[in-house]
Amino acid sequence: xxxxxxxxxxxxxxxxxxxxxxxxxxxxxxxxxxxxxxxxxxxxxxxxxxxxxxxxxxxxxxxxxxxxxxxxxxxxxxxxxxxxxxxxxxxxxxxxxxxxxxxxxxxxxxxxxxxxxxxxxxxxxxxxxxxxxxxxxxxxxxxxxxxxxxxxxxxxxxxxxxxxxxxxxxxxxxxxxx
Numbered sequence: 001x002x003x004x005x006x007x008x009x010x011x012x013x014x015x016x017x018x019x020x021x022x023x024x025x026x027x028x029x030x031x032x033x034x035x036x037x038x039x040x041x042x043x044x045x046x047x048x049x050x051x052x053x054x055x056x057x058x059x060x061x062x063x064x065x066x067x068x069x070x071x072x073x074x075x076x077x078x079x080x081x082x083x084x085x086x087x088x089x090x091x092x093x094x095x096x097x098x099x100x101x102x103x104x105x106x107x108x109x110x111x112x113x114x115x116x117x118x119x120x121x122x123x124x125x126x127x128x129x130x131x132x133x134x135x136x137x138x139x140x141x142x143x144x145x146x147x148x149x150x151x152x153x154x155x156x157x158x159x160x161x162x163x164x165x166x167x168x169x170x171x172x173x174x175x176x177x178x
Contacts, residue, residue: 032047033140040132040133044136046062046065046123046125051143053144058097059114062113063102064108079106079127079131081126082126082128084096085122087121088139090119115142123137
């Protein structure tokens with residue numbers, strides 16, 4: 001009986017480890033930083049997931065929604081957006097990336113940039129196209145992904161698993177004693 005219990009706890013621990021490695025690929029949902037701002041001929045919305053990284057990976061991700069303002073027409077395919085960031089609180093390098101259409105939809109565009117430290121970043125979005133140009137400015141707070149590494153999840157869960165194991169062992173011992 002105890003051996004089955006130990007195996008069950010081992011399987012549960014293994015499942016937690018494998019599940020935590022699959023979940024670690026996601027760093028949190030993006031949030032709106034600009035919603036339906038009319039700039040020039042465009043209605044622009046910007047969603048951001050501003051994660052700082054130390055390894056040079058582009059953790060600052062930006063999703064743009066561009067529509068024609070005051071009209072139900074379709075956005076010309078030559079419409080392009082550029083996202084630029086710079087530290088708002090210190091002097092630092094400026095990062096720029098041309099946003100790429102998502103699933104060949106010019107109205108939905110994505111750009112990723114390197115945010116090399118925590119803190120406020122000024123974000124500048126420039127849209128150019130046959131209808132004209134537009135610019136939108138905002139700020140975001142970049143933070144490091146605060147979730148622990150998957151291996152640490154096991155360390156954090158170990159005391160709870162140990163207490164559960166000891167509790168079940170005590171219940172089994174009491175059952176045998178009666």
